[in-house]
Amino acid sequence: MSMFHPLLTASQMRQLEQDRFRAGQSSLAAMEAAGRAVADEVLKRWSGQGQAVVLAGPGNNGGDGYVVARHLAEAGWSVLVGAWGDPNELRGDARTMRQRYGGEVVPLREGLDRVLHETVVVDALFGIGFARPVEDGLAARIRAACEQAGLVVAVDVPSGVDADSGRVVSDMVWADVTVTFGARKPAHALEPAHSRCGDVILVPIDLSPSADEVAHYGVTCQMVGTPRLPRPGPQDHKYSRGHVWVASGGPSSTGAARLAARAALRIGAGVVSIASPPSAVAINAAHVTAVMVKRAAGAEELAACLADERSSGMLIGPGFGIGERCRQAVLALLATGKPLVLDADALTSFEADPDALFQAIQGPVIMTPHEGEFRRLFAMVDASAGKLERVRAAARISGGIVLLKGPDTIVGTPDGQIYINCHATPELGTAGAGDVLAGTILGLIGQQRQLGLGAAEAAAVAAWLHGEAGRRIGPGLIAEDLPEAYPDILKAVAVRFTRRGVR
Template identity: 40%
Template sequence: MTELLTAAQMRAIEQAAIASGEVTGLELMERAGQGVVEAILEEWPELDADIGRKAGGAAPRPSASPRDISGQKMGSGAPRRAVVLCGPGNNGGDGFVVARLMKERGWEVEVFLYGDPDKLPPHAKVNYERWGKLGAVVPYFDEGEIAFALDPARYRENSLLVDALFGTGLARPVEKFNSFGWVTQITEWRLKEPFRKGGFPAPRVVSIDLPSGVCTDSGEILRSEKPPRELEEICADLTVTFHSKKLAHVLADGPEQSGKVVVKSIGLETSGSAESGEVAKSAKPNLARKRGGHHKYSHGHALVLSGGHGKTGAARLAARGALRIGAGLVTVGAPRSAMMENACQLTAIMLRQMDGADELRTLLQDSRINAVCLGPGLGLDADREGLVLEVLQANRATVLDADALTQFEDRAEALFEALHENCVITPHGGEFARLFPDLAEKLNARATTGPAYSKVDATREAAKRAGCVVLFKGPDTVIAAPDGRCSVNSAHYERSAPWLATAGSGDVLAGFVTGLMARGLDPIQAAETAAYLHVECALGFGPGLIAEDLPEQIPAVLRRFDIP
């Protein structure tokens, strides 16, 4: 799995490398700047074609038909222009390196500094002075000067705006300070009316480490008041970060603000866990081949409880998911009123009448039933709580979703007392708020200082409180165990799957988790694998997806991972 680091963890890694003599801070800054330039030219290779004579007298490279980054043809030898916005810390130091390297490649570069050059950190100050031998540094906070830098007439189709303002070190909001709006929201400049009226394409925006203003640990935009709606659009076209992704690249506002994220190595090998707390990771599948014989019971027997008449579809979706993902048998337990409704639509899935906690207790005497799913379509009738408690007392692998969680809205402590370490609960945002109102309040509060409270923080606290694995659903699904282990299943960037926003997709996910636990995966492995495969199924089907399609994608997805 890939580590997702906090700001403190990244600092610890860098400081450990510097203290060991492996590298100097100045070398790290140089490598970071080189990585940004490499990423820019890899993303838009046409920007390195036919730019005229390079520094040092090198001849221009031939180019048959250079194009701008919007695909339009450009005139031969058109100069590349870049504005680099540098901040008062080491992120600004990276920006000075980028400016120098681009200048050496023949770009026209302007540099603006937000802050006092005399207060720059030592390594940033060195690179400020190196740039000073090549060009001027203009104060960024002067309204007239910033307006000049962003004048559409200065931009052509080959322009770049490099955001090296704050990166991972920002701990406070940077407020509105001039007529160009929020210093942390470069988007506004790209949407300004003069660009559109003048027929000028807005400059491509490249952020170093993170779009400035985004909290590294939470992905929230640090602000003391809500900005205009248009400022919440995508901020960067490309974000270049180093060593490993940060939590902000996969949580909350971070993915939309970051555009495309590229990770560049700067030669660090240390793990983020060194003296900096438990590291969250990106979720990956952890599913072994089926072993232990060809008998169906050797691969587990999952029980999914159904609601009454007219409320059976969710349980069937979960059951189909459990069967497709590899449980040897799956049984739907349904009340008498729902037997015919279920029987008309189940074939490979077995059906058992089950009215009330007493009949459930009898059914669970079959020790071959090793995983139970409750919640999808279960209903909120008075006797439903008894079913949940009966299953938890049986101490089987258990997945609680939907109604099984809402049932305890006013009695969360009673649920937590009954939960055990072989359980997974799978709340969405509303269900999470009902079970953990104090954590949800902290999570939903406006982030004004960093590090802000994150979905990772909330899910870890919830798992510790509940005493079991919590899978907190969303495009940034977070999975945490009571011992602090945590992963994020991000459905962003190339894994963006908006089609999952369809009725019943969460029921299928609950079934995936149940089926994997029936197969013998421990709770956190089952939750991580299910969440990952859930997104892969959506990507495999594409637009038009409905929940019934998800289980049917499992065979193709498992073949792709070479898992029979």
């Protein structure tokens, strides 16, 4: 089972459906399967016979809604459909499903007025076909009805959000659960739409894209799912698992480097060393045990740390200090061609001259800005564009991998690939959590040979593991807690080596 799930845009999903239907697959059977899946989810989540108001739109999403209504009515529920527009004007499969339903159908506004506290609302208004804003008064009535309902189930995506960008076009539906078909859409992973989806249930209905179709339709966006990471094999040793370095700041700002180093070690790197300025060697050495400390006075000595053939990569930035010293160190490290993670001060030091950084990138480089750092370093990128477009542009311009931190962390590559991680928690909004994430990325990069992950994939998986640690710890979380959650998480996601290979 893949740890990365393709996210299809609305047009890619429509093309897939059209191609499948032209090849002989029944579109009517697909609509029946979709509506039945939504009805089954309602019945699973609501005990006993209930009351449902199905909000049915003027297209195929509305057709799904009529299937839901029929199945709920057959299960003994009290059901009515609130129709957007004249249901007699429906065409194709949606018209057929309207005729098969045969139950009560009222105008949309009347259906909204009949939503009570114990009503289940099924949002089958627009799905991925939503494009134009809804008049504010009607949008407010839909929102009020959904807020009053006992359960809200959205078909494909909650109405009001753009399926491709996750942008809220009209503030209407906050769902408790969203049932989608064939493949997830970007809105299921991107904020603010992600928060409006509730639990996302993917139902194949014989429309799941194959690997060949993913390539054929040009799908470049993937969501990070639960990883499956191999445990070390019998021939592994500490250096085969990676020797990674973290560059430390001066004596008053060493904590960030130690947080990152601890994370890299806990996530499985075989050897982790802190490259410390002479003035901070004693304080770093006094606070670490398994992490080693080496004196590195300046750019040349930092680069020499990476010159060792056993060195797998370095993180620089957290607590390092902003300015010319940092710029020279980053440029010297980039010249080695070894993998680098650039965070915090390593990014801020180039805000006035980002081209100097971008032109020096030649090996695998992962930049990990938060929104403020991103806007300052990538001031040339249109700030009004969507997050996916901004990250894609930044990666293309810089030639590096860009990880934009947030509730939906986005990883972009220079060739346009995107990974989205929405597996996180607001408790991660605490000092030092970003340093832990940077160290986690570094630790996975050190294990690339063992794990079989590219640099961008390692960054994306690190974001998931970091988010899982935050979820497990919960309220009261501080950054020091995060690496200590990694061993149990790694046990949960591990696959093991056998004589026949990995399992």
